[in-house]
Amino acid sequence: MSEHSKTDVRVRIGPVEFKNPVFLASGICGYGEEYSPLMDIQKLGGIVTKTITPRPRKGNPPPRIHEIPTGALNSIGLENVGLDAYVAEKLPKLAKEKIDVIVSVAAEHIEEFDSIAETFAPLDGYKGVELNLSCPNVEEKALDHGRNPAFVEKLTRVVKNRLVDKAVLVKITPNVTDIGSVARAAEAGGADGISAINTVLGVDFDLATGKPVFFRGSGGYSGPGILPIALQKVWEVSRAVSIPIMGIGGISSVDDARKFFVAGASAVQIGTSLWQDLELPQRIVSEFEQHPEWMKKGEVKT
Amino acid sequence: MIGNTHVTVPGSVPPGRFSSKLLEKRDLSDRYYLLVMSRPPAFDDPGPGTFVHLLVPDGGRFFLRRPFSILGCDEATISLLIVEKGTGTQILRRIPEGTELDFIGPLGSSFPQMPGRTVLAVGGGVGLAPLYFYGTRAVRDDCDRYRLLYGARTRDDLFLDSFEWSVEGIAFATDDGSYGFSGNVVELADEELTRAPADVVFSCGPTPMLEALVELARSRGVPHCVSLENRMACGVGACRSCVVPVSIDGAESYRTVCKDGPVFDAEIIVWNELPRV
Numbered sequence A: 001m002s003e004h005s006k007t008d009v010r011v012r013i014g015p016v017e018f019k020n021p022v023f024l025a026s027g028i029c030g031y032g033e034e035y036s037p038l039m040d041i042q043k044l045g046g047i048v049t050k051t052i053t054p055r056p057r058k059g060n061p062p063p064r065i066h067e068i069p070t071g072a073l074n075s076i077g078l079e080n081v082g083l084d085a086y087v088a089e090k091l092p093k094l095a096k097e098k099i100d101v102i103v104s105v106a107a108e109h110i111e112e113f114d115s116i117a118e119t120f121a122p123l124d125g126y127k128g129v130e131l132n133l134s135c136p137n138v139e140e141k142a143l144d145h146g147r148n149p150a151f152v153e154k155l156t157r158v159v160k161n162r163l164v165d166k167a168v169l170v171k172i173t174p175n176v177t178d179i180g181s182v183a184r185a186a187e188a189g190g191a192d193g194i195s196a197i198n199t200v201l202g203v204d205f206d207l208a209t210g211k212p213v214f215f216r217g218s219g220g221y222s223g224p225g226i227l228p229i230a231l232q233k234v235w236e237v238s239r240a241v242s243i244p245i246m247g248i249g250g251i252s253s254v255d256d257a258r259k260f261f262v263a264g265a266s267a268v269q270i271g272t273s274l275w276q277d278l279e280l281p282q283r284i285v286s287e288f289e290q291h292p293e294w295m296k297k298g299e300v301k302t
Numbered sequence B: 001m002i003g004n005t006h007v008t009v010p011g012s013v014p015p016g017r018f019s020s021k022l023l024e025k026r027d028l029s030d031r032y033y034l035l036v037m038s039r040p041p042a043f044d045d046p047g048p049g050t051f052v053h054l055l056v057p058d059g060g061r062f063f064l065r066r067p068f069s070i071l072g073c074d075e076a077t078i079s080l081l082i083v084e085k086g087t088g089t090q091i092l093r094r095i096p097e098g099t100e101l102d103f104i105g106p107l108g109s110s111f112p113q114m115p116g117r118t119v120l121a122v123g124g125g126v127g128l129a130p131l132y133f134y135g136t137r138a139v140r141d142d143c144d145r146y147r148l149l150y151g152a153r154t155r156d157d158l159f160l161d162s163f164e165w166s167v168e169g170i171a172f173a174t175d176d177g178s179y180g181f182s183g184n185v186v187e188l189a190d191e192e193l194t195r196a197p198a199d200v201v202f203s204c205g206p207t208p209m210l211e212a213l214v215e216l217a218r219s220r221g222v223p224h225c226v227s228l229e230n231r232m233a234c235g236v237g238a239c240r241s242c243v244v245p246v247s248i249d250g251a252e253s254y255r256t257v258c259k260d261g262p263v264f265d266a267e268i269i270v271w272n273e274l275p276r277v
Helices: A083-096 A110-120 A141-148 A149-161 A179-188 A224-239 A256-261 A281-290 B087-094 B127-138 B185-195 B206-220
Strands: A012-015 A016-019 A022-024 A046-048 A063-070 A071-074 A101-105 A128-132 A167-173 A193-196 A199-200 A219-222 A245-248 A268-269 B018-025 B032-038 B051-054 B065-074 B077-083 B100-107 B114-125 B143-152 B170-175 B201-206 B224-227 B243-248 B251-256 B261-267
Touching: A016 B077, A022 A281, A071 A224, A083 A101, A083 A110, A101 A110, A110 A128, A110 A149, A128 A149, A141 A149, A149 A167, A149 A179, A179 A193, A179 A224, A193 A224, A219 A224, A224 A245, A224 A256, A245 A256, A256 A268, A256 A281, A268 A281, B051 B077, B065 B087, B065 B100, B065 B127, B077 B127, B114 B127, B114 B185, B114 B206, B127 B143, B127 B201, B127 B206, B143 B185, B170 B185, B185 B206, B201 B206, B206 B224
Parallel strands: A022 A046, A022 A268, A046 A101, A101 A128, A128 A167, A167 A193, A193 A245, A245 A268, B114 B143, B114 B201, B143 B170, B201 B224
Antiparallel strands: A012 A016, A063 A071, A071 A219, A199 A219, B018 B032, B018 B100, B032 B077, B051 B065, B051 B100, B065 B077, B224 B261, B243 B251
């Protein structure tokens, strides 16, 4: 990365090059269209669209969001339009708007992941996929799978075999004892990159009822409060693998984004803070264009 | 029961992102206050029912923006009616005039135009805002006749002395009987519909009030447009946080209050599964 010219902030993830290292995280930006009146998404490295599953999902009953001073808990439950509608309606719109897309996908079984990858293999209009093995808000086994290195390796290999010329990222959960072993498994399976982290398992209680605020009990915690957790996990992952890492979790300033590079990331994704600060992603791009040296991975001494 | 009748609601328009100055802040009562901010030239003409998603200017301590229905909008200003309900609305009440406010809008669907028709609008508490806004515009052919019923706890919450009520055909109800009709605004609506039928009912307010109105409108066979609220994050339909359960042709799904709503055909809402905000 030392050959960067002054404004060259391109980043390579596997076989794919992105124009800069700033992305919108999955779940935050829907299918892109919702935010296009409010910001120039085309100028970002790309967006990771809302996770899609083989069939449409209704999602969890409301309430789905709970504000806390350092961010929010959510319990959306992977509501999405499903694979077919995504391919037929959402992807063409994104391509027309020249938005660089990473498709986030989730499924229960390896066969389903394989079938999704088979569907995407001949398609244009996207640059990569992110395997969501870490949503805390669903009943299915996907979460446990995401904690099982053998499964992660096998699954990643199946998908990567179908999508040779695309970037295949594996999004992993912080809710494990040894995040490095899951990341290593993804790398062994042929992943082009690791996205870390997904939301942190959290809960809050309504004192009037003595019950959790969400019907499902726990939810996913995101926002500025999880920054140190995310940095810790990315730092651990960076010592476990040599593939690029997308750092995600609690970024609410340019400096927060820089810290992920120090921790060993090659790119960042902006999530919850977009709700407050619609200019944040573009501000990070602009400042990194002025300081491409910030993209150099840090050598953190302990 | 006469039956369920449907009504079509105008959809949302692409919003903008703005910063504008707080021009005036006025206490209307113990709990209610008015914010008037300058209208940015590019701010689209808002339909009655649409809202702005406002960042509480407190250095990011309040994580989520707050949605507020538009009470009024002219060439120079946008007005919001706010009830002090939690810490966010407490802080907003304390910010000085001249503060720059960061907001997105106009967001969401609006109450439909009803040319040649008679509308009975029923507002409870802060739910007054979009219905008042409609009433101030109704003279412009939005409908033939617009009657607005406003219910509040006490006379103090009618802010009769601190607000220039500039809408015709308004009647008040207070729970404690301190002004106007004594009792629930839904009881007043029942009397009004008996006195003079309406072609459509509009409503906005606390959920129990809306549920009672659903029953009333159904029993009279009158279509009913309702504005809902919910805890909200993005405001633009992306995050799917603020959903409400709907049933359309027997198929159940969720719709977002921020983009599909806040104004809905009351007949599609699955009322017994609605979150209590």
